[in-house]
Amino acid sequence: MAATAGFASNGPVPWTLSDTEVNNLYRDLELGTVLTLFYSKKSQRPERRTFQVKLETRQIIWTRGTDKIEGEIDIREIKEIRMGQKSRDFERYVEDSTARPEQAHCFVILYGTEFRLKALSLAATSDEEMAMWVKGLTWLVSDTLRSPTPLQIERWLRKQFYAVDRSREDRISCKDLKCMLCQVNYRVPNMRFLREKLPDGELRNGDVSYSHFAQLYRSLMFDAQKSVSQTFICVCFLTYLFSKENTIWDAQLDQVRPEDMNNPLSHYWISSSHNTYLTGDQFSSESSLEAYARCLRMGCRCIELDCWDGPDGMPVIYHGHTLTTKIKFSDVLHTIKEHAFVTSDYPIILSIEDHCSIVQQRNMATFFKKVFGEMLLTKAVDISADGLPSPNQLKRKILIKHKKLAEGSAYEEVSSSTPYSENDISNSIKNGILYLEDPINHEWYPHFFVLTSNKIYYSEETSSNQGNEDEEEHREVRNNCSFHMDQHVTEKWFHGKLGAGRDGRQIAERLLSEYCLETGAPDGSFLVRESETFVGDYTLSFWRSGRVQHCRIHSRQEAGSPKFYLTDNLVFDTLFALITHYQQVPLRCNEFEMKLTEPVPQTNAHESKEWYHASLSRSQAENMLMRVPRDGAFLVRKRTEVNSFAISFRAEGKIKHCRVQQEGQTVVLGTSEFDSLVDLISYYEKHPLYRKMKLRYPINEETLEKIGTAEPDYGSLYEGRNPGFYVEANQMPTFKCTVRAMYEYKAQRDDELSFSKNTIIQNVDKQEGGWWKGDYGGKKQLWFPANYVEEISPTAVEPDRSATENSPLGDLLRGMCVCVRSSSLIHTHQHIAVPYTHTHTHTHTHTHTHTHTLYLLSLTEIGTERACFRDMSSFPETKAEKYVNRIKGKKFLQYNRLQLSRIYPRGQRLDSSNYDPLPMWLCGSQLVALNFQTADKPMQMNQALFMLNGRSGYVLQPSIMRDDTFDPFDRHSLRAVEPITLCIEVLGARHLPKHGRGIVCPLIEIEVCGAEYDNAKQRTDSEADNGLNPTWPRKPFRFTVCNPSFAFLRFVVYEIDMFNDQNFLAQATFPINCLKTGYRSVPLKNSYSEDLELASLLVHMDIVRGRRMGDTSSISSVSSMSPLPSSPAQALGYRGREGSFEARYQSPVEDFRVSQEALLDQENRRYAWFKDVKFTFL
Structure with missing residues (x-):
């Protein structure tokens, strides 16, 4: 029997294999x-390794010797297989004849x-061996x-088991099993x-075989989830319900619909990327050819080339006037040609x-034609x-979007159309990495600085060697040399001088006995201590036969x-070795x-x-920390x-x-377990403990004398605390909350707030009667x-844009210094005045441009003779936001029916964050360009939209x-759109990813995203x-959607941590x-919209369309309960707040109650059949 796989390094598999050929490849x-x-890394020479495929786990592994596995990758994660030397790893050996492999042997x-x-990056020994690996892996991935x-x-299951069973004996200890289950959440x-869960025979042996491990897994899954419904009595059926075969997604949409590809381009949403060449932030990340390849293979159809x-x-292509690295224009074109289609x-x-x-523009034009040939639309x-061509008419064509010359000109001298702005990083006098001294520990840390004519802006702490691989590698080599000899000091098995050099043997025996007897640790459990008898020697103490x-x-x-x-x-260079x-x-x-x-x-x-601190009270600890006004200052104290x-x-x-609790040999913080308090602190010195804060400055009396302030910071005591207050898992009390405006509101009285959509209102006091109090725009309560x-x-609150829009660093702004001329700064002033004069002059000189396509048409010219479908516009998000609103939104939509518009992130988004694309899509903008390298909600929405139409990039x-x-x-x-009502029940989940060290406490957020109403x-x-x-527990969540043709359903899995903050785990949109x-089943994805292995939700979904089942009143009730976007203030504003407190709220509250009761009555009748019908398949 022959078959064709669907994955290959460059598209569909170009061959067919028989069962015999497949079996031979596998062998x-x-x-x-x-x-x-x-x-x-340049410091590492190419090395020969044995590469194998583990078919049981579908992994590629490579080993140095017979037993030691040096590395492994999951075959399911392979995105592309290239033949030839098509990676940077080969480039450094081009001039080295001793290490340079044959081109035909590489993949x-x-x-x-x-x-x-x-x-x-690998090299085989022959053409046949390379072909075997490429063909075999291509088939295996599919x-x-x-x-x-x-x-x-x-x-x-086998992958989890073998990760612990490194000895390949098909047995693991009960303690290993316990750790493994913690690792899988x-x-x-x-x-x-x-x-109690394992058979008696397993307990007598003290070890667990794979078969019993698999049996335990299945019993754990079934025991927990059989409560979903008593009718689900079959383990296999329960597995099916959670499986991809039962997905909520309609698989018919995985195919392109050719009949939908005949409209003008202006009728489509087109997957678009901003600054496609970047792999990270906008000021110091690497520009890469791989970013172009990745975007194109993700279905992106509009990519950006920033040419200098x-x-x-x-x-060359890079983000001008920044520290981003440069790549060749010619290399980018060849990459685009290879991956475009x-x-x-x-x-x-x-x-x-x-x-x-x-x-150089003329050279660009020549190279476009040379590389793309017939693919280039000329x-x-x-x-x-009288309109734009359709996607079908432009199949496998490459279009160029570029500015256009004035008619009859060979070239044009154009004055800058944009006023000079110091807020744009490209207009800065100087930018780069400078070091700031930390006032606490007096160490110097790198920050990204931007110098303008009268200010210096600087960012949060950054890496000093971003984009400089050589410096990073040399630093790593130096660091390795410095700690290599003392590497054992940080290992948990090294105990130093036990008992301060006295009674070390007895203490070691006590530690080993207590640990092994309490935890069931196996023979070979050990510790190393300094020898009490021989100076410079050590003693190895271990557990054997009791x-x-x-x-x-x-x-x-x-x-x-x-x-x-x-x-x-047998001699070693280090104790660690x-x-x-x-x-x-x-x-x-x-x-x-x-x-x-x-x-x-x-x-x-x-x-x-x-x-x-062994004897420090809570109040004493607070007094010490009040004198160190620096986030990251910490101490650990023993409690009573x-x-x-x-x-x-x-x-x-x-x-x-x-x-922090000590439970036997384990230290527990929230749901995270550590072997010791030292391990815990070491972990949180490298990873955030609370939001973005890492433990940084250890505080004691000695350090307080050096860095403490004279006056305590009394305002730093936690707001609203009580004497017994501790931050516990899931018990953090909520004081005044923060809200985001979903709609615009105009104040009707002097004691009310006015705000626009997406405004952040803080210190909100939830009052009765449907009205709250809060702070915004300098107005309080x-x-x-x-x-x-x-x-x-609180973690979702974005920085106030007004505070960052006037800064070239945008949301990354940490601080600012004003440059003041004085005699003491004369040399510094002379140093920066010269480049400023040059830059200031440069920005006002005329520039020659040689360009091809007209950009901008005013919205006021829509429907006039000047409107032309061949013209298009590009807007930053800040300008687009002036059009995507109730006043101009309809006009902007009319514009987009005829012409293309491209919208891109504002220049201050140096962290490569993205704006909300939904309003732009709703107003018809086709090319809503986002930073594909950023894993955020806008990109997840973008990936969801372009799943449609076979992921073709056109919807x-x-x-x-x-x-x-x-x-x-x-x-x-x-009028012509039928509303729908969704009823969703979340029943269970499987294989959720971990967040940090602890077991997660998940919750599911269900969101409808679309038109603001x-x-x-x-x-x-x-x-x-x-x-x-x-x-x-079964609980229906109901949503009424008026415009389902432009609406998304989004599931987000959050973990609630010990501070009651929610942390992202997974999503599906x-x-x-x-x-x-x-x-x-709802297959879950990570923040990059990549599939998470086996992670899924089980939900029940019901969709009621239109006004069925006597639903007229319930639909109208839903409308009456939601604020009307056209004039919401009239419904809830002035009338609702007249007279006394009681009278002020009584009328709208009573209206709301009546509407709510009518709606619930209709909905309860509609879903009454849930009690009788246990499951439905369509």
């Missing part, structure tokens, strides 16, 4: 071959789950992605829980931002046409360097042979740390309760505390209608948008300590018109 890949691995595997992919869910679960309360004069008469055959639009001289498809044994680690000097050994015939060796190779003596297994942690190592500690720290200007806003997490706008009566901001203009959001309760198989009803 060869499983046996493996020796390949040469090329590294990205590259690109893989990952983020925008920026990783590369595995087969892996097509595999049914039960087979994927089997592979996942399942809390095991104690070892007795596992003993380069050497040898050809431009792999994912979609529909046209590519190149948006050229041209800063080049006339000479003449009109139909001269007599008792502790010791052996001496000898040391000696050779050529001025220490060497370490147990026996003279010796221990690592015996963790892989058995210790051998006459009586036994055994590997070192588990390190025994240091239980009291924290007592000698500078941050630890047994086995309890507290971390006191400063974050966001406030002092906070969190409790004024009234506003509660149903005009939505409550948001036909709904026909209502071509109706002259349609107003995108007025729901009453939807349809936006709504609801959420489940959080499920405590279970990310593997949580369930939720779909156009509402593409959903199936019944009991359905």
